[in-house]
Amino acid sequence: MRLRQGVLAQSIFFTAAAIVAISTAALLLFTGSRGLAVFSFMGPGEFFLGTSWNQNDQTFGVLPLLLGSLLTVGLTLLISGPLALGVAIFMVEIAPDPVRRVMRTVVELFAALPSVIYGLLGLTLVVPWVRVITGGGLGKGILAAVIVLVFMTQPTMVSIAEDALRALPESLREGALAVGATRWQMIWRVLLPAARPGLITAVVLGTGRAVGETIAVQMVIGNITSRLPESLVRGATTMPAAIVTQLPEATSPEHRAALIMVAFLLLLITFGLIAAVRAAGAIGSPRRPTRRRRLTPTARPAAAKGAIDV
Amino acid sequence: MDTSAPTPTTMTIRAASLYYGIFRAVKEINLCFRPNVVTAIIGPSGCGKSTLLRSLNRINDRVAGFRVEGTISLGDTDVYAPGTDVVDLRRRVGMVFQRPNPFPMSIFDNVAFGLTLYAPPTRAALAALVEDALRASALWGEVKDKLRRPASELSGGQQQRLCIARAIATRPDVLLMDEPCSALDPISTLKVEELIAELKCSYTVVIVTHNMQQAARASDITVMMNMDAVDRAGHVIEVGDTDTIFTNPKHPQTEAYVSGRFG
Numbered sequence A: 001m002r003l004r005q006g007v008l009a010q011s012i013f014f015t016a017a018a019i020v021a022i023s024t025a026a027l028l029l030f031t032g033s034r035g036l037a038v039f040s041f042m043g044p045g046e047f048f049l050g051t052s053w054n055q056n057d058q059t060f061g062v063l064p065l066l067l068g069s070l071l072t073v074g075l076t077l078l079i080s081g082p083l084a085l086g087v088a089i090f091m092v093e094i095a096p097d098p099v100r101r102v103m104r105t106v107v108e109l110f111a112a113l114p115s116v117i118y119g120l121l122g123l124t125l126v127v128p129w130v131r132v133i134t135g136g137g138l139g140k141g142i143l144a145a146v147i148v149l150v151f152m153t154q155p156t157m158v159s160i161a162e163d164a165l166r167a168l169p170e171s172l173r174e175g176a177l178a179v180g181a182t183r184w185q186m187i188w189r190v191l192l193p194a195a196r197p198g199l200i201t202a203v204v205l206g207t208g209r210a211v212g213e214t215i216a217v218q219m220v221i222g223n224i225t226s227r228l229p230e231s232l233v234r235g236a237t238t239m240p241a242a243i244v245t246q247l248p249e250a251t252s253p254e255h256r257a258a259l260i261m262v263a264f265l266l267l268l269i270t271f272g273l274i275a276a277v278r279a280a281g282a283i284g285s286p287r288r289p290t291r292r293r294r295l296t297p298t299a300r301p302a303a304a305k306g307a308i309d310v
Numbered sequence B: 001m002d003t004s005a006p007t008p009t010t011m012t013i014r015a016a017s018l019y020y021g022i023f024r025a026v027k028e029i030n031l032c033f034r035p036n037v038v039t040a041i042i043g044p045s046g047c048g049k050s051t052l053l054r055s056l057n058r059i060n061d062r063v064a065g066f067r068v069e070g071t072i073s074l075g076d077t078d079v080y081a082p083g084t085d086v087v088d089l090r091r092r093v094g095m096v097f098q099r100p101n102p103f104p105m106s107i108f109d110n111v112a113f114g115l116t117l118y119a120p121p122t123r124a125a126l127a128a129l130v131e132d133a134l135r136a137s138a139l140w141g142e143v144k145d146k147l148r149r150p151a152s153e154l155s156g157g158q159q160q161r162l163c164i165a166r167a168i169a170t171r172p173d174v175l176l177m178d179e180p181c182s183a184l185d186p187i188s189t190l191k192v193e194e195l196i197a198e199l200k201c202s203y204t205v206v207i208v209t210h211n212m213q214q215a216a217r218a219s220d221i222t223v224m225m226n227m228d229a230v231d232r233a234g235h236v237i238e239v240g241d242t243d244t245i246f247t248n249p250k251h252p253q254t255e256a257y258v259s260g261r262f263g
Helices: A002-040 A044-047 A063-094 A098-114 A115-134 A142-168 A169-176 A183-194 A196-212 A215-221 A239-249 A253-283 A299-304 B047-055 B086-092 B105-114 B123-136 B156-169 B185-197 B211-217 B242-247 B250-258
Strands: B012-022 B023-033 B040-041 B066-074 B091-095 B173-179 B204-208 B221-225 B234-241
Touching: A002 A044, A002 A253, A063 A098, A063 A142, A063 A183, A063 A196, A063 A215, A063 B123, A098 A142, A098 B185, A115 A142, A115 A215, A142 A196, A142 A215, A169 A183, A169 B156, A183 A196, A196 A253, A215 A239, A239 A253, B012 B047, B012 B091, B023 B047, B040 B047, B040 B211, B047 B066, B047 B221, B047 B234, B086 B091, B086 B105, B091 B156, B105 B123, B105 B156, B123 B156, B156 B185, B185 B211, B204 B211, B211 B242, B221 B242, B221 B250, B234 B242, B234 B250, B242 B250
Parallel strands: B023 B234, B040 B204, B040 B221, B091 B173, B173 B204
Antiparallel strands: B012 B023, B012 B066, B221 B234
């Protein structure tokens, strides 16, 4: 009976894993094949190095989208990463308990807000503000998008970074203080290095959100695809914003293929970020020889049954 | 108790009571920890040994609600005076914890940690100081070829000796040890005990231990503590030469405890 249950459970898990694997492969295959079709209309050079994306004259150079994404995400990361780290350190090491609880609630609230609300707030608060400080123009552009994205990425980054710091054993803190470290020396020299894998994960997952964020960015960035981003306060676009703006009205096969190719690039970037998270996780766990003992041939069947924790 | 004049590296506790919130965990302590002497604090679980030890370098300040009445002083510095520099105090009063707690960095960097916090020495001087500390903690021979390897690769006993090296690298005046061998195997324990005997030449050593044999082997003075049956506060039952405490104790509770009949 127990054996039967084991077989049943195993086949359920196996099926679930297979569904995930197959759907991922299908996703890649679909977007890849449909997207790569763009190269039957134009050369890769024209697509990847073209500095204009204009559906009216059928030029689809991806650089305005790619650079727009790069600038938006890069600037977001520069502001959001250190900010989130600071907030997490404050919450774990400095804030008294009641303050920490309030902050935690705020972070969870921020995480639960739908994108469109962020977009709306960006449109009604950030864009007018940018318009005022730049003295003219529409106010829509990369700067507005970055400000919105900083707020959107904080919950992800702060909560993961906070967990990573909180998970550190108290003995590390006491050990550092006991040799005469100040609180800041303890944080900088012991806690942050010890929590590095978790902190990198926090930043990368936050970046993932910034890379993929569509609707909030689309509402505040101006959606100008026809030229390279020329200033932080002039209209620009990002890859997902361009897709969502243009796909509904993409009637020509070239246009559709080009947009799906952008989606494919976006997928590849996302997979790259996930790989980065996994690599970061591996940094923190040095391979201990004692744990990675090679099994003897006689021990292997036992290990297969789960008798030995490999 | 020895009543000779305290030196600058003597820790003196006068009429001290230690509280967690309103609960008095330890009461009416009058003790003196002298240089070049190993003082062992023994007693059953929950009698406040660790609380007392952790109050000496104010590491217990991290526990919410902890406070001290009475005076604890190092030389003539009042440890709990408002103007006392806690960081400086902890540089003078090193501590080794119950479980080895090496930092997630290399063996060398672990030992060098305390040395590089203020006015870091030159590279050569730093290397020499690290070597001294590792030799003093009897670890040099085992790690001299892998100083750049992560400390986590060492065995538990080696890690604990590394933590001792880290604690003595900054040449503190006093060395506190909170059950330093409780997580170690017998051979590592023996090594650490031998080390304690050597360390007393240079330091004031205070060690909390559950292990009676360890107190008997490694210490010169033994402090017996127990919990008061009425108010559940830990207090000192008896203080004396280790030999006397173990062979001819005056107090019946000490006698019962060291002969293994309770605790």
